[in-house]
Amino acid sequence: MLHTSPSPYAAACRGLASLSSPLPIARVRKNSVKSSYPMPQRLTESGHPWVYWPEIENIKELNPLPPGSIVRLLAPNGVDLGLGILNRSSSIPIRVLTRSAPQQQQASSSTTMEDYIAKLLQRRAHRAVARSLQLPSIARDRCGRLIAAEADGLPGITCDLLRVAEENGGGSILVFKYDTYGEEFPWDSIVREGVCDRVPDTKAVVVHKMNWRKERHGADGKEFATTLERGCERTLQGAYVIEGNTYFQLPLMDVPHQSMWPFDEADMRQRVLQSVKGRTVLDIACGYGGWGIRAAKEGAANEVVMVDESVKAVRYAETNAKFNDVDDKVSTLLRNDIENELEAMAASRLSFD
DSSP states (O other): OOOOOOOOHHHHHHHOTTTSSSOOOEOOOOOOOSEEEEEHHHHHHHHHHHEEEBBBBTTTGGGSSSSTTEEEOOOTSSSEEEEEEEEETTTEEEEEEEEEEEGGSOTTTTHHHHHHHHHHHHHHHHHHHHHHHHHHHHHHSSSSSEEGGGGGGGGEEEEEEEEEEOOOOOOOOEEESSSSSSSSSSSHHHHHHHHHOOTTTHHHHEEEEEEEHHHHGGGTTOOOEEEESOOOHHHHTEEEEEEEEEEEEOOOOOHHHHSSGGGOOOOOOOHHTTTTTTTTEEEEETTTTTTHHHHHSSSSSSEEEESOOOHHHHHHHHHHHTTTTHHHHHHHOOOOOOHHHHHHHHHHHOOOO
């Protein structure tokens, strides 16, 4: 019988070794698969936070590794480009975690890579939350984005702070979205605990976590699995965010793109508000009314028409319009195809300012 020694890739599936032991290696190509693309090595060296699959020379060797595996990034000439977090189920298979070469990282030989990464993530989470809680809008409204993924050194992790409805006792709700982390490693829970430590009035924690390929078969093909990690569903009823002087309720147990508020677009909406006074506004793909309702309430728009293809979005947009006392100026339309609706509006010579 032929016996073969386990590869480092198979070993990584069972756990992480010490810093002195070899990690699975992802070799970054020098030249792109297509000549029109930028050179992958140059992108990574210049600070790009993502490595796409065509940029990885040995991508097939990494297929057996579970999501959340730590890999060592190597340039074609053998130079270390840092460490990355792998998830082959994601369109971004490797997110850069640190640009320090393993032998340059200060840790003893007895320190496991798991300990090193855990402390690194915890430190970055504490720093990101402390910084975010000092922002004027979050300090005032107690809601906003606490962690913004790569911008805070936490690849593939987003965390939002929302408010519990006063009739349910008040307090905070944390909503996490994980794009990279699987079940084999504790990286996501380490960050989650670090954030909860900094938000003591947390009443509920909602988690959206990307399913691995094999997990999607048992989840009806859903890309993300949503769970309530702390609190009860009653706490989530009436959960809301504040943007400017406007309140918005949203369903937190829905899919991530419908249950996470677009805080990153708030400044844009604020700037445009000053140009809508007395005008007729069209809000296409309105979601829960983030732009249209603010235009009616804070921008003093004369009339607002909001259109979306989602039944749930339209229902919440209607609720939010009533919640902010602008339902007399706001109309919500449910349409199967927004492009067809725009063509119909143009054919009817409907005009908006």
